[in-house]
Amino acid sequence: MDTAVQSKTKHPKGLWVLFGTEMWERFNFYGMRALLTLFMVNSLLMKEGEVTIIYGGFLALCYLTPMLGGFIADRFLGNRYCIIVGGALMALGQFLMFMSASTFGSNLGSAQTLMWIALGVIIFGNGFFKPNISSMVGSLYPKQEKSKLDSAFTIFYMGINLGAFLGQFICPFLGDVKDSNGLRDIHAFKWGFLAASIAMTIGTLTFILLKNKYVVTPEGRPIGGLPSESTAEDFEEGESQTAKFSGKSIGIAAAVFVLTFFGFQYLFVDKVGFGSVGMGEFVKAVIYPFIYSMGLALAYLIMSATENKIERDRIWVIYIVSFFIIFFWAAFEQAGSSLTFIADNQTDRNIFGWNMPPSMVQIFNGLFIVMLAVPFSMLWDKLRANTKEPASPLKQAIGLGLIALSYLIIAYNVKDLGNTGLLAVKWLILLYLIQTMGELCLSPIGLSLVGKLAPKRFASLLFGVFFIANAAGYALSGTLGSILPATGDKFLKAKELGINLQDVLDKKVTLSEDQLALLNKEQISTVYNSFVGFEIHNLFEFFMVFVILCGIAGAILALISPILKKMMHGVN
DSSP, rough: OHHHHHHHOOOOOHHHHHHHHHHHHHHHHHHHHHHHHHHHHHHHHHHHHHHHHHHHHHHHHHHHHHHHHHHHHIIIHHHHHHHHHHHHHHHHHHHHHHHHHHHTTHHHHHHHHHHHHHHHHHHHHHHHHHHHHHHHHHHHOGGGGGHHHHHHHHHHHHHHHHHHHHHHHHHHHSSBBTTTTOOBBBTTTHHHHHHHHHHHHHHHHHHHHHHHHHHHHHTBSSSSGGGGGOOGGOOOOOOOSSSOOOHHHHHHHHHHHHHHHHHHHHHSSSSSOOOOOOOHIIIIIIIIIHHHHHHHHHHHHHHHTOOSHHHHHHHHHHHHHHHHHHHHHHHGGGGGTHHHHHHHSSSEEEEEEEOOOOEEEETTHHHHHHHHHHHHHHHHHHHHHTTOOHHHHHHHHHHHHHHHHHHHHHHHHHHHHHTTTTTTHHHHHHHHHHHHHHHHHHHHHHHHHHHHHHHHGGGGHHHHHHHHHHHHHHHHHHHHHTTTTOHHHHHHHHHHHOOOOOHHHHTOOOOHHHHHHHHHTOOOOOHHHHHHHEEESSHHHHHHHHHHHHHHHHHHHHHHHHHHHHHHTTTO
16 A cells, blocks of 8 residues: 555554553553552551652652653653653662661661652653653644644553553552552552552653654654754744744743742742751742743743744643643542542442442543543544634533533532441442543543644753643642542541540540640641632542632633633644
8 A cells, every 4th residue: 555545544654552551551650640649648657648748749850840751852862762751760769668678677768768759760761751752643644644643642541541551550460559458558558659650661661662664754854863864844834943042031041930939939838938847848849949040940941942933822822722731630640549549448349249449439541541542533523524624722621621520529418428427439430431522522632633733843842841730730739639628538547446536636626735735646636728829628528629729720721722722823
């Protein structure tokens, strides 16, 4: 068959190599993520509220370092070498998590230190890996077939979620183990982390062995090689081949970064500076402000090097959509923190007589994506054929509306639980189903939008900006997750200690110093958490925070999407 005809009917084989590589990488990342917060609370004896903040910071940095990885790929190493470096670092980081989970029983301090080193290595590995594999997908297609990118990214996204599903099944199956009395084996987490390390090793080797044969342009030239070997054919006609930033713009960007950093720091912790603090406080005082400030500084820097109005308008669309994505991920990423704690402590997880491990409940997201990705891709194709396809920003507004709906349903199902009633696991499964539909309207469409709107010389950097929006969302998810009110296990534990926790929270009783020490030892808070001045008294109010944030964001994005469509100048 003529290759031109073949390319019109099939996706290139290189897409399946990238699919496989990304699948193993997501197995490693999501498998470890499923266990991380439970490991920190149960084995490393850290507080839930602090763990949620650290978890948000870890995820956020995983989406911030792609800017560094994108820059190094664009200027020095190219996509291919960055993917290999990133994969090797992540495999090493997961092995260090295995070491941490193997040694905490004999030396808690060194196990905690090993965990910090492991998380750092994984963060940098992810930064090298993530932007480079995404930006290679678009290069597999000839210019006349760029319209196939939405379905290509949806297929690629299915690889991500097939990996997530496998990781979230196998790692909790091995690592989140309870005995017949419901007592957790705190030494089993290591096997989940080891499985994640092996998966990342397989993914990296797959890419190394198959890249030269399949990861090539339609003309057969290697994609993602050293930047020094790029040719004019890799760029749009008449487009600059390198991004040029003036000294003045770099200076202004640096000033924007410094000023907004200290502004955000004051907002989050009511002080400025770098005093000695606990790890949770450090994340809030340094890492969160760093992420938000970096996003603003980079956004300014890219805009300063644009060449015409069309470029500027298209980049503005990426920025505006990225801002709204923050609220989606802040709500969506409760899966690994507050929703895992609720699954662990206040959910009846019995499915057909099997008691599902709490860290495995989030598996339904990956499962539903694998089931729904192709139908959604076909839906967009059919709507496009009938010229009824919604513009990308409107699809993303629908995604925000769906996540608000998912939390509204669960809010009303926890309303009458009382302090110790158990939530039926079917409501968490329904939440993940609706959130998955929202994710399919938002995340692959966002990746595709950046791929289509970004000038080639900014491609990896603009993917970096898009991932910073994810990072900011994860940082916000940590802040929001930390306001989780006391779950049923806390009320039961306080009762065992002879204390009525509800009366304590309502300030109806005064505790003795001994009682206060007992509650502190069990990591039970004696005050209500608050968000922007409002106290959160129960799970209903906690979930309604997400309903309001995502509902308002979705409505605004839907209203402005016709304006954004015009600013895209013919790109759909």
